[in-house]
Amino acid sequence: MVTLTQTTTRQGFFAPGRFEADVFDCEVQGGKIPEDLNGAFVRVGGEFFYPSMYPNDGGFSVDGYISMFRFKKGIVDYRGRWVKTPRWKANRAANRQLFGNYRNPFFDDPSVKGLDRTVANTAVVAHAGKLFALKEDALPYEINPKTLETIGPWDFNGKYKSETFTAHPRWDPVTGDMITYGYEASGLLTNDIYVCVVDKHGNVKNETRFKAPYLSMMHDMVLTEKHLVFPMGGYVTNMKRLKANKVHWGWDKSAPGYIGILPRDGDGKDVRWFKTPLTAAVHVFGGRTVGNKVIIEAGLYNSNPFPFFENTDGSPFDPTKTTCYLHRQTFDLNSKRDGFEDEIIFSDPASDLGKIDDRYTGQAYREIFTTYADPKRPFDEARAGNLRGRVSNCYGRFDLGTKKITPLFAGNTHSLQESTFVPKSKNAPEGEGYLMGVASNYAEMRAELIIADAQSMTELARVILPFRSSAALHGKWMGDDELDFG
Amino acid sequence: MAGQSLQPSRRALMKGAAVLAGATALPAAWAAGAIGETPSRPVVTFYMDQLIIDQTGKSPAYRPPAGLRSAGPVEHLSDAEIRLLQGWA
């Protein structure tokens, strides 16, 4: 028997969902599903199936839950399943939470010592015909794309030589290679980064290692035609923290930020580190190499955005200080300095959870799709709570050429999750296709999948789920040409 | 009609029960909080599409929607219309 204490932060729309689900032929409102959308919008996120063992454990420890909207000839089915990791199975067998704080194994129940602690809750990818749920503390977990049942960890036939695998690998659109990495690659508290190239058939074809200036979270990277770019900094950890039963990372605002640039034709010893006043770099949109310059775009927070990673100076997390702006950073490889140019390219805040048209990975691109909060839009506080100005209520197509934002407003009781872009066809111009993403409808207590024309940002149809869907972190469109969804 | 007024309708009972249940579940900070206030003690607030406890107390307190899971959305309907909506009613 489980007791799910009704905490002050798990009420109403935010209460645990817990169930697995199948909905066949989902209700569609406002239009028809385009018949050229064949594949699935797959997302992963989650919630604690059993409450956390310690009160300071947070959102990154929630049990993974993978779900998909399966599109086939104008019909959409929904499926949601827990990612059945060894951790999830052990908890279920014991009917309670056996695992302690985020990436801290020292206070787990002794019965699970040595067991893989990952919850595989961060991102999903498809590569070489396989579907994976990812979390940066472990190997990828393979998932059956037809059933969404969990198959198990995958080490690329023993050829992938890191204990960890990022949630954000990147793809070379020309070769189909997956370029991936793991930090803390040799185990807990190690400071080596393992970089690996996996060809389009799933075979490891190249690898290298290097060390960071200090051990820190390295959540995402940029792939250009010639370089890999690794932002890091601010998040710190050590054995003293872990032995004091703290979560893996603390936020040290006195720690410098770094950006590592690794030539794709070099090896680990060729990495060059640029230094920056500290901002919190979590996600990056993309970048390119132009001559001897590397240029990236990213949403950067002016402080740590995660309340469950406490400040090392003892001050409380302050949510009013975590604004995210879209930046462009330019690194001059000819320069002898360790500094670089940084400009804010849109004056209004927007989310770092944005996407470009993946076919332009590594090259110049013009459009970024991301979410933002427009406080001037209406919000029905009586039906959805006092969240006016606080919800992400718009998707935006951010045009880097004109600096114009084309919005799509989700509704006056809605809050948006991350979107995904689907090209109209393989050869369609950049940004021509569909944008889709899930909106939480706080009044109707349900999830709604918005499908829009990505150029005009007009809504084409909305898929209605008759329940709240478990909050997802990242999602991705995967076409029928990538995976066999049945 | 006079006879009906002596006996509360099903929807009136449902609404009353739900509002009562909601009221008892509300932490005091939510009931007291309002946008613009700067409480000096921890406050439940909305952040990144979740509710969190803001230890600084700087954020506006979250107030859930009125009538959530209550009969609010159908209170304008007649008893007959409700019977049509709900086969079991």
Ligand SMILES: [Fe+2]
């Ligand atoms: Fe991420």
